Amino acid sequence: MQCYVVGGAVRDELLGLPVQDRDHVVVGATPQEMLDAGFRAVGKDFPVFLHPKTHEEYALARTERKTAPGYHGFSFHAAPDVTLEQDLIRRDLTINAMALGDDGVIVDPYGGRRDLEARLFRHVSEAFAEDPVRILRIARFAARLPEFRVAEDTNALMRQMVEQGEVDALVPERVWQELARGLMARRPSRMLAVLRDCGALARILPELDALWGVPQPSAHHPEIDTGAHMMLVIDYAAEQGHSLEVRFAALMHDLGKGITPPEQWPSHHGHEGEGVALIGEVCKRLKVPNECRDLAIMTAREHGNISRALQLRANTVVSLIERCDGLRKPERFAQMLLAAECDARGRGDETHPMRFEAYPQREYLLHALDAARGVNAGAIAGRLADRRDKIPEAVHQARVEAVKVALQQEEQPEPAAPR
Template sequence: MRIYVVGGAVRDELLGLPVQDHDHVVVGATPEDMLKQGFRPVGKDFPVFLHPQTQEEYALARTERKTAPGYKGFVFHTSADVTLEEDLVRRDLTINAIAKAEDGTLTDPFNGRRDIEQRIFRHVSEAFAEDPVRILRVARFAARYADFTVAPETNELMKQMVAQGEVDALVPERVWQELSRGLMEHKPSRMLQVLRDCGALARILPELDALWGVPQPETHHPEIDTGAHMLLVADYAAARGHGLAVRFACLMHDLGKGVTPPEKWPAHHGHEGEGAKLVEQVCKRLKVPSDCRDLAVMTAREHGNVGRALQLRPNTIVTLLERCDAFRKPARFTQMLLATECDSCGREGKGVSFRDKPFPQLAHLEAALAAARAVNAGEIAQRSAEQPQRIPELIHSARVAAVRAALAAAGGPSGDEE
């Protein structure tokens, strides 16, 4: 029995990055050998075991054979005579096909160290094409290792996989899993660019892919292209360290611009409402968790109103708060403001950048919400018990008065637009 550390742990150590988890491959052993040494079996499709002390994963060296479309159509073979090289050749990228022995020596049959030095994602073998999840993984790795590029031959292979329909066989849960993980890396724009370069984005998220080539007014969007704007917004949200729900809302906020008739370009009047419907469509298809879905829909629908917040009258602001259920869910409303701030700051081009431009709308609306929430709705309801049908109107009016007073006291704009 020989044990090697493989995959991400070796790759990240060579990159000088912190190593989170260790995966091991065991050569020359049977499941019975592992059980005798106290390892606990956990693998369903092939033998994987947990170490009795460290709980790290140890997988028996294996080969695999494609039997059906998609990423589940594989038959695995394990035996004591499967070699380390036979196990490594089934892995996705050369940088993940390096093994480290217990004495520290490296086995690198596919020149992964060279590709690490040259910052290249390169597939190990043609077997890469058998698993469409690998396209998503390469894209996610690009978001994490932003200075790496995809080898031309690997990008060409991914294009062929898309053309052959392999990506269409991906289940929604797996697409969302990889997409959400990529959004949480420090450069999510790279993930989207890789997916777009091979044609996978048009299959996975056609609503998003439609944004490229759609112009916006240069005065407000010096980057002009809506797809380019979306990449800037996604990276700004990552730079600010926002959570997944905010990052996903940033990704989805402008989908409505992708369906604006070309004759109306570069204007996009009413894109917010169209965008909200498209976001709901995406979330239903990908089975997006409800917290991400609800925030993304709200952001798509309301980001224009938030952008105009300094011109809105107190009555319009309170109506916005009510529509967003901000009194019951103030934290989610703040998340929407953060996503809209990213939209505002994610604009640059031709020597112009909005990245450090103030976004006073956030504090303005948060102050309005705090003032409106301070109104004692229960007390108003008690006073109006004899006219229950008027209670909502009276609470609304009290909140409007509170917002008007708070904004006036703060010396900010009181609003002149309904």
């Protein structure tokens, strides 16, 4: 029996990155021998065991064979005569097909160290094409390791997989899982660029893919292209260390611009409402968590209003807060403002002055929210106990007055529609 650390732990150690989890491959053992050694069996599809002390995963060396479309369509063979090299060749990328023995020697039969130095994502074998999840994984790796690029032959293989419909067999839960992990990585835009380059984005998220080639007003968007803008927005959200909910809202905020008719370019009037419907469809299809869905819908609907918040009358500000349920869920309202700030800063490029301009709208609306929440609605309801139909408007007006005082507002006309 020989044990090896394999996969991401070896890769990250060679890159000088923190090692999160260690997976192990065991060569020359049977399931019974693992149980006799105190390991606990946990694998359903193939023999995987937990170490009795460290609780790290140990899998018996195995081979696999494609038996049906999609990433579930595999049969596995694990036996003591399966070699380490046979186990490693079934892996996705050369940089993930290295093993570290107990003696400290790295086993690298497929050139993983070479590709690490060249900053390349390269498939190990043609078996890569049998599992469409690997396209998602490469895209997610690109977000985590943005200095890497996809090898030309690997990208060609990915395009072939898309053309053959393999990506269409992906289940929604797995698509969302990989998308969410990529959004939480260093540079989420790299994930989208990889998916788009091989054609997978158009199959997985056609609503998002539609943003490229759609122009925006150059006065407010020096980058002009809506897809390019969205990439800057999500990268800024990542740089700020924002939550998944905020990053997903940043990703989805301009979705409506992908379906506005060309005669409305580049102004895109009404794209906020169009985006709400599209986001609902995306979230239903990919089974996106409710917290991400709700924040994304709110941000798409309101980001134009937030951008002109300093010109809104107190009544409109309170209506915005109430419409977003900010009084009951102030934390979510604050998250929406963070996503809107990312939208404001994702302009031009990473060095453009717009990226560093002041963004007073967020503190302004948070101040208004605090004032509105300070109104004692219960006391007002008590005074109007015999006129219950008047309570909602009375509470609303009290909030408006409180916001006027807090923001030191005078009556002013509403500004033009958001850009």
